[in-house]
Amino acid sequence: MTTPRVCSVARTLDVVGERWSLLVLREVFLGMRRFEQIREHTGAPRAVLAQRLRHLVDAGVLEQRDYRPEGGGRTRQEYRLTEAGRELQPVITALMQWGDRHLAGSEGPPLRVVHHGCGAPVQARLVCAEGHLLGDDGRELRPAVPDGVPGPGPSG
Template identity: 55%
Template sequence: MAARGRECSIAEALEVVGERWSLVALREVMLGERRFNQIAENTGASRDILAARLRKLVDAGVLEKRQYEDHPPRFEYLPTEAARALQPILIGLMQWGDKYVHQGPPPTVYGHDCGEELKLATSCAHCGEPLKPGSTRTVRLGAVR
């Protein structure tokens, strides 16, 4: 009998987007690339792997696949609300990679409507205090306090 792990929405989310080619394909769509050939070129993924990852993202409701040409049939991939909700996670992961993994200046930045480079900042929705190392604790929902 296999051991049961803790029920966790992080693990469930990773089933949908927790693979390199899924995340970089999503990055490309969020950067405005919509067509398969351009996504393939920018990610470096093999065409069969990329097709499988895009299909999984479409099936999960993260992307929408829409036909834009009839002869031959050609499709584009559009972000859904679920994809747009992932944008802060992608930006946070990118910022983490820029600081702890990537050597040199960041290869990609996101600009904000105000004209500045967008930097993700996390704060408490209740009090507005910024998140700092050591300022959080784990709380199990439904646990006796």
């Protein structure tokens, strides 16, 4: 059949899969809230950034608030993560972790995320409902798909 598979991966990529979107979210995770800050740190063109921010706000990943800078001046916009946006942290963390392992730049890993409680660095890991922590190599996984998957899975 020629109908593409419609799954949650595809749906999520409709929200965050465009160019720059995940880098924008990375910056907001890191505490950047204003248009110019985000633009400078991502390198996204203004027009594209405006479009992406609107899309992410519409999708409920970011929220736009007015705020008044402490030195006075006009009210400005700022962008913050919604609860749904915060739940994208595993995606960002998993991407960062893979890059750290396979594409390490000359600067070393510049970004680390730590547990607020204990200060220890945080990793994205696969965990099963029985509580088993799976290895990083993806060999302990098996897809369980309703419609027929011919092969024995990714490791076979």
